[in-house]
Amino acid sequence: MSKISKLFKGSSSASRSRHRTGPSPQEAIHKLRETEEMLTKKQEYLEKKIEQEIATAKRNGTKNKRAALQALKRKKRFEQQLTQIDGTLSTIEFQRDALENANTNTEVLKNMGFAAKAIKGAHQNMDLDKIDSLMQDITEQQDVAQEICDAISRPFGEQFDEDELLAELEELQQEDLQESMKSMGRLPSAPSTSLPTRPSHRAHSKKKVEDDAEMQRLASWAS
DSSP states (O other), X not given: OOHHHHHHHHHHHHHHSSSOOSOOHHHHHHHHHHHHHHHHHHHHHHHHHHHHXXXXXXXXXXXXXXXXXXXXXXXXXXXXXXXXXXXXHHHHHHXXXXXXXXXXXXXXXXXHHHHHHHHXXXXXXXXXXXXXXXXXXXHHHHHHHHHHHHHHHSOOXXXXXXXXXXXXXXXXXXHHHHHHHHHHHSOOOOXXXXXXXXXXXXXXXXXXXXXXXXXXXXXXXXX
16 A cells, blocks of 8 residues: 555544544644744754853963853853754645645645536536436537528529620620721721922022022122
8 A cells, every 4th residue: 555545544533533533733833833932942042152252262372371261161062952953844834845845735636626526516417418408408409500591692583694794794795896807997088188388499599680680789789
């Protein structure tokens, strides 16, 4: 049998007993904390005594060697006690941590057991056959709802064949393309306005003769 099984067997046996034979974890933790506080105060007291003995040894070092040595001996005893208290505090701290962990585990197991009983009580009111029947009803109602949606969204009235509409659209596009090709094949018509005529050589010569005669008259007037 494992240690955990022995522990829970012992705890169950103790719970069945009418009278409690030992302290509870909370009480033990409280006592350990009180002991820690007491030992901590004793540590502070010993540290002060050590400081005092060191001061005494320094003060009597040159005047009274015997008193100085006695002070150092007392300091050594105080240091030994301080070391012992340090070890005791470590042991107490270990015990307190173990008790706190055990107390936590006990509370966790207690709450888990409480939750397990609640789950069991909740499941007792459930019938698997009724659950299966309910799920089937839900599935059937979902199918009915989907059929209703399909019926509502189905179009009604005039129905046209999409293939026929696509063929008609293609035919219209072909006609439009043929008209465009015909328009591109026609030549542009000749302009209706007449082009400007070039002045004849005779008119140009006459104009030149007149200009020369005018220049001769101007030259004779100037002389």
